[in-house]
Amino acid sequence: MAKWECYCKKADFKGLAARYGVDQVTARVMVNRDIPEKAMGKFLSPTPRDLHSPLLMKDLERAAETIFELIHQNKKIRIFGDYDGDGICSSYILYDGMRALGADVDYQLPDRIKDGYGLNDSMVERAAGDGVDVIVTCDNGIAASDAVQLAGDKGMTVIVTDHHAIPFSTPEDDGETLKYPPEADTEQGVWDFCRDGKIYHLPHASCVVDPHRADDSYPFPEICGAVVAFKLITQLFCIEGKGRDAMKYLPEAAFATVTDIMELKDENRAIVKLGLKRMAEGENIGLTALIKAAGLDKNNIKSWHIGFVLGPCFNASGRIDSAEKALSLLIETDKEKAEEKAEELVELNEKRKSMTQKGVEYAFDKLSGEDRIPDVIVLYLPELHESLCGLVAGKLKEHFYRPTFVLCRTEGGDVKGSGRSIEGYSMYEKMVEANEAYGGDGVFTKFGGHPMAAGLSMREDDIGWLRDFLNQHSGLSGDDLEQKLMIDVPMPLYYVSIPLIGDLAKLEPYGNGNEKPVFAENGLSVISYRKIGREQQYRKLTLLSRDVAVDALYFGNGEQMDSDIEEAFGASELDRALAGQKNRIKLDISYDPDINEYNGVKSIQAKIKNYRVRL
Template sequence: MNLKKWFITNKYADFYANGKKFNIDPVVARVIRNRDVYDDEIEEYLSMNISFLNNPRDLKDLDKATDIILGKIDEGKKIRVIGDYDIDGVCSTYILQDGIKQVGGIVDYDIPDRVKDGYGINESLIQKAFDEGIDTIITCDNGIAAREQIKYGKELGMTIVVTDHHDVPYEEIAGEKIEKIPEADAVVDAKQLDCPYPFKELCGASIALKFVTILLEKKGIKDWQKYDYLEMAAIATIGDVVELKKENRLIAKLGMDKIKSTINIGLKALIEVTGLSKENISSYHIGFVIGPCLNAGGRLYTAKLALKLFMCHDYEEALKIALELKNLNDRRKEMTEKGVMQAVSIIEEHKYYNDKVIIAYLPDCHESIIGIVAGRIREKYYRPTFILSKGEDAVKGSGRSIESFHMFDEMIKCQDIFEKFGGHAMAAGLSIKEENIEEFRRQMNDNCQLGEADFVEKLQIDVPMPLDYITEKLINDLSVIEPFGKGNTKPVFARKDISVLNLRIMGKNRNVIKMQVREDKYIFDAIYFGNVEKMMTYLKDKFGQYEIEENLMKRRSDKVKLSMAYYPSVNEYMGRKSLQIIVSDYF
């Protein structure tokens, strides 16, 4: 049974006029409008012009923070960058460390161990830095929630600069949000209420990019674009799944274009060992191939391995590190599948799928993969989901949400039961005592205001488009919408009552359905990469076992008809091109 509810997005503009003005198909103009881009924003949306990036100096404390670091460089003080163990933390650490080095700083870095240290800066990392003669710590992709830890560092007499992009912790008093900002020497985070920066959704690496841009400019280096900071910010922007809107989308576009000519030896090596081509890197490759390899180090070994890769100057050594990361990711995939099976077993046994918020405790699940498992469970049941595992000192948890549930705000309501927590609307992390797990489950579900309609996954259709409208030019025009990702999703087209002439199950694991479909006189190949077993059950239930068996034997008829959500593409085989559709949903 198909549980998604289809909606046609109807946002209005003069699509024909915009198509003519910007030399794109009117359908593409309609898709762009559906991404909440207004007529006066289309030029910026389509642009590859770096001048559309916002002024870094609009970030609160950025001038102050860069002056602090430059002052420390002049004094010959030791500086340490402390990042995080995920893709955003690795990329932002690389940018800050390399940028400070470019202007003559004595700088090194440290990244927390996921299991031993947990997320973000902590007292032991601060004590270690102090004992090693570090004068100044600059955080990236963390720090905004570390009030007590930063207070400890200040008591030691250290200088601490925070750069972060996460939501600012707050207390709600008499209906007013009171921010709990750490008392660092400077705090750079666009999400502070009094920060005038016009775009609030930058990832940590993009904040680091802004920081280094001004750092270099103050030292007279105007051509910061020659460094590989843009591609690192792009990789983090896509890999950290921030919204690809406005400035994020431009950073992603510019950085991905720069990857084609990247001089970063480690990035080139990773692209090679994963079988990709740097000339054809897409957001999909970053999100599902490169990103998971970079994250695998922090999950199963150390995030310093990915950072070492980016800092590598010897290609043979880089290839060895890249291969190690790929192997770690392969192992991570196996562990994830096992974790998902365990989680489903527990959820089904205890009927947690009836809860508004699913909270499943897997004591033996490796805490490095609980976020991925949470995401997979969220997809299966379409419920906000927390997966917990037993850590060394406390139970660790990772959450993934649905669109109608702001996970961080909901956690604020029961913050007293956590040892530590942080996150944003769609994802969060936490530490909690084992004896508080049931109370956590109770409070999250008691407080939850979601109704049944919120638990029906929605599929937004951009254009209900007949197959005969598909041309190679349209497909080429659609490329201007890339890179695809959260907030700038791949367009979805749909058509009712498409005849399925025949179908066959393909692939080594029999996980692909290839169909020949017809609308009027037009015949296309159609490919479906989803749940094959589920689709075949649906077809047999709807049209009967006999009819589907006939279809599988390529005996054409017009009895099997489906409404299909799809994306058009060009299939190239043996030098020949043909139009096809990639089916994403059906009923």
């Protein structure tokens, strides 16, 4: 059960509301999200002017100039992306953009099972055999030093664009740091540098564009691979004298930003808000077809739809089939063919859902035999399909609120896995720490990622060592492992109005870093209580808030809610509520307000996020 806490930030909410034309509740939420007062106008109404210049990213201008020159030399270019939503969108932006500039360009996305993550030697060998002159990576490459070196040895120009953490090592003594400059200079062949006591190692590429470079001063590095690609194409278009044309890729950049769970702050918020608006115009036939196949209205697409409906269709193609099917959909210009491809992606996602559910049940079954759940979960499920490791890790992380690694055995007998983290635990840095502590070539044969997510390959015999090391050096306290539910405003249901809900919509798009506002009220009486859903798994309640009856929906575990109420008040009281009779049940709820429209009549309803029985 999450610990409920209420934001207690102070500000002149009345003054802010008047200044920006919003309700005081909306102003309070912006303050809770740490939006500076001077930035609130941009937060509410972002424009293309709020996007940072591509020229602020290290190596990007030279990368664009190099590619532009190579295009006009008719050099053969191959784009290497990744098999997730971000990698697919990144590849599309670069491929379509370069093709518009007349490039001789093709692409390859890795097969998750055969190739694994990122550029590798076999992909480079294949490119060399195909006569490729130039390799451009997107959403990968920063950790592919060996493959980049091989490509260079074969005479290819390599340009890396990525957004993942830069590989680094920890010096043995202060003297070692003096051997390295404070920043890299890829043009002069200087790829290793020292910052903040760490020695960073860039791949030996002609240009390395990654906002997470410690020697980069880009204003907002927390962007996805597709936004890095969007910045590169924007600069290429600027060289051609048609920079504004790059804005056509805003929907794909927005799509990737949400699917890769980037924080919706700074320019990410502008990209997503502007991208969603442009998505409704239907410029990309494939994306429009997917929206239709998923049963959605293209004029009412929210970030939630991308994160939980559309994005998973892209990811499913890379998990259980080929990511190039999703990329093919984005490239498609024939409406009928696009609709066929979109339907196939939706079907693949349904299959993926079934596989994921079985994998989650498998994981919970394995953990049920544990005496206690460790601070860091390292779970080996040999028979799990390797494409599901990240999804299962995410489910376990949500349930137990622990950093979680899920590992499986590959067809070749090695071990692969994915990790998902919690606030306060930098997964990538802990993996670096473990790799160095192991000695030799390290405990991982391959790894990379972010503070909140990571991927890895390793030897089966070392799983026990890794599990012990990560738990002995987790650095996590009991408070870190207690999930917190932050309440924006303790607002009673009777206060909610349709105009207020409309005003709160100005805070969209919601997502990581800009969560949907959560409100709460304690001690609500239950007028009625019903089981709903195809399998009667959800609950619909009518609650009484200062003599105002308000409907509320709970899409969590309905059986658990029944059990909690029965334990607190008795089976007879639950039966009375189910019959719509007067009862003694009282609940505290956290919720977000919504509008229900039926036969043209609008009414307020609450979506219950969490609840507590009140004795």
